[in-house]
Amino acid sequence: MTQTAIPKLPCLGSSVRRASRALTQIYEGALRPVGLRVTQFTILQVLSLAGEVPQGRLGEMLTMDSTSLTRTLAIMLRQGWIAECRGDDRRERRLSLAKTGEAQLKRALPAWEKVQSQLRRELGEKAWKDLFHLTTRLAELAAESVQ
């Protein structure tokens, strides 16, 4: 068992990306029985909190390229989880939670809450809060640096 230690990479990007992969697996594992991917779950949650939102704005909220959303949204529309309508500006596509999506979100909440509380317990209150704070700062930093 004397294995080469994992070298500590001095790269913040790779550290955060690694943590992201790790967390993603945890959440995916929990959501799999419900038939939801993390990304999809997040979008359902955002829409449930924000109501009707144009695609570009949704991308801003998630710090995600709006054209990347096109693909994920297509899947979710196909499932009937979300609804779309044109805005006054007819280029815009306004998304909102459909009834089915609300139900799907509700079905997923117990599994999600279980993961959340377990992580919170294992990390401790301080680390838990710090993580929210720091990741939010990172997302804001990036938003500025791209303007």
Add this chain to the structure above:
Amino acid sequence: MTQTAIPKLPCLGSSVRRASRALTQIYEGALRPVGLRVTQFTILQVLSLAGEVPQGRLGEMLTMDSTSLTRTLAIMLRQGWIAECRGDDRRERRLSLAKTGEAQLKRALPAWEKVQSQLRRELGEKAWKDLFHLTTRLAELAAESVQ
């Protein structure tokens, strides 16, 4: 400019994933002129620190599915950045940095260092260190929870 505020999602997973997307864009932007993706850069850096490493072990180091590595490694082999050889256990594929990869890594370092120091400055020393610490904990937690 009175836009709906971005709803604060209580999901740690989505927060970390969002930060990861944000950071990824910053690093990708910096590495693009060099012709390296973040993932590739990270692998070059790991190999330069760890020497010859079997694929599965590399996956562990990066908390990345070893079969996901197959695709990225294929690209890097094609570029001649890394070398492979069979281990005593002939199922194993041992990877190491090739001369070309070392050169490529060297070419990328200035851009990477610039991003790193700018982030470090903007975040401050404490947040910078906390982020390394917390993301490492997350990766470890996940490793345990999957065993």
Add this chain to the structure above:
DNA sequence: CCACAATAGATGTATATACATGTAATTGGA
């Protein structure tokens, strides 16, 4: 009103990434 720049998404393309499953090599008993 009109030509042109700017904007919101859609689409093409490439990488990132995971899981299920397949294959070859290795290992652990019987």
Add this chain to the structure above:
DNA sequence: TCCAATTACATGTATATACATCTATTGTGG
């Protein structure tokens, strides 16, 4: 020694994600 279980990758498939580019609209100066 031989076979069953395990292990290390490879491959098929699906989603995630970004950027370049294209199209339809909208906004603007003349």
